[in-house]
Amino acid sequence: MEARDRGTTRRSPGRRPGPSETRQAILDAALRAFSTRGFRGASLRAIAADAGVDPALIRHFFGDKASLFAAAVADGSDVVARLVGAFEGGGPDLGRRVADAYLRLWEDPETLAVLRAILGTVLTSPEAMPPLRDMMLASVAVHAPGGAGSAGVMLAASQLLGLAVMRHILQVPALATLDREHVVAMVAPTIDRYLATEAAAG
């Protein structure tokens, strides 16, 4: 609720004095909304209200709703950039490092919001699913050993995704209350086994 107070107070039109940080405020509010309500459930008016701003400003800055969504998720996401860092170097404890990097990602509130927004939108507006999926797969493809076509890599991804959903979205107590190191320790062997299986099977 970091909305400026504008209950019934009319604020005269025209530019405000000083530099404007409204664009960023809109992006933040948009991410919050898309992340909790999904693309369709988030309304431009609610986003504007949360940002303490007139709805028409959204149109002025971003055009239409889809563009705002794109801008909001792009804004909060060096997500993949941070994830793929974990794949650098090879080494023996690859599974452990990947799992740890991935779970850290979800612990960052902004990243969580981005991922929630994407997942919610994928589940809730079918026409958006293929492009979003392919975008995510493409980013994995370049960096994972074996690429996005590899069943082993995708099994590892499925374990991490499921874990993140249960831990950070559904917030299942048995997983949400455990500290990250503990979870990583239990999951790392799984990741390693999937990646090794892949290497063997081609």
Added chain:
Amino acid sequence: MEARDRGTTRRSPGRRPGPSETRQAILDAALRAFSTRGFRGASLRAIAADAGVDPALIRHFFGDKASLFAAAVADGSDVVARLVGAFEGGGPDLGRRVADAYLRLWEDPETLAVLRAILGTVLTSPEAMPPLRDMMLASVAVHAPGGAGSAGVMLAASQLLGLAVMRHILQVPALATLDREHVVAMVAPTIDRYLATEAAAG
């Protein structure tokens, strides 16, 4: 698209001759809609149109939108009943049996729709999340060894959930094109390991 033709044709009001199967038609259409659009994204009018029926009939049969949702997911779900069958018996190949039963569940279109609807709604209307989550956890709690509070059981669940999402919702090719036996074979050891870890750690 099994909607009756009612483009511009006016159909006179009043009861239709013969027995009425409209209630079920509405439930089916509702499940389709909730499953692809989420709770908020699915509109009563669209559901009614898909069922070939006047929107007011929905209100007549089910009251409000939330009750329709409840009825729709309850209608298509002996889901949990079918899943927990896999836990009966103990035996050595528990992981294999559970994974197989679970994946079969998602291959049934109606069950897939139910699960999609629940997941989409959970992600997209936060107020619905705790009740739905607790409902699912409660059903697991009674049947899984160790109950819903056990990290091992929940880790196994996370693997299965993530797998189902990537295979049947995102439809990632590397997993969606594999036959079930193959996937089960790769995943079963993971499940067994999690459940065993749990048994050891208490």
Added chain:
DNA sequence: TCAAGAATTCCACAAGTGAGGAATGAGGGC
């Protein structure tokens, strides 16, 4: 045969939706 109830329609309403146009104010370059 008649009445009660259930199934079905249309129409209306108030609220909310995304989009767009017109006006007003401030900043910055000349």
Added chain:
DNA sequence: GCCCTCATTCCTCACTTGTGGAATTCTTGA
């Protein structure tokens, strides 16, 4: 000091949403 650009407001439009009332037709039971 003037003008162009940008940030900001308001109001409007056409449309969709969930909900509700009133009327019509069929089925069922007495």
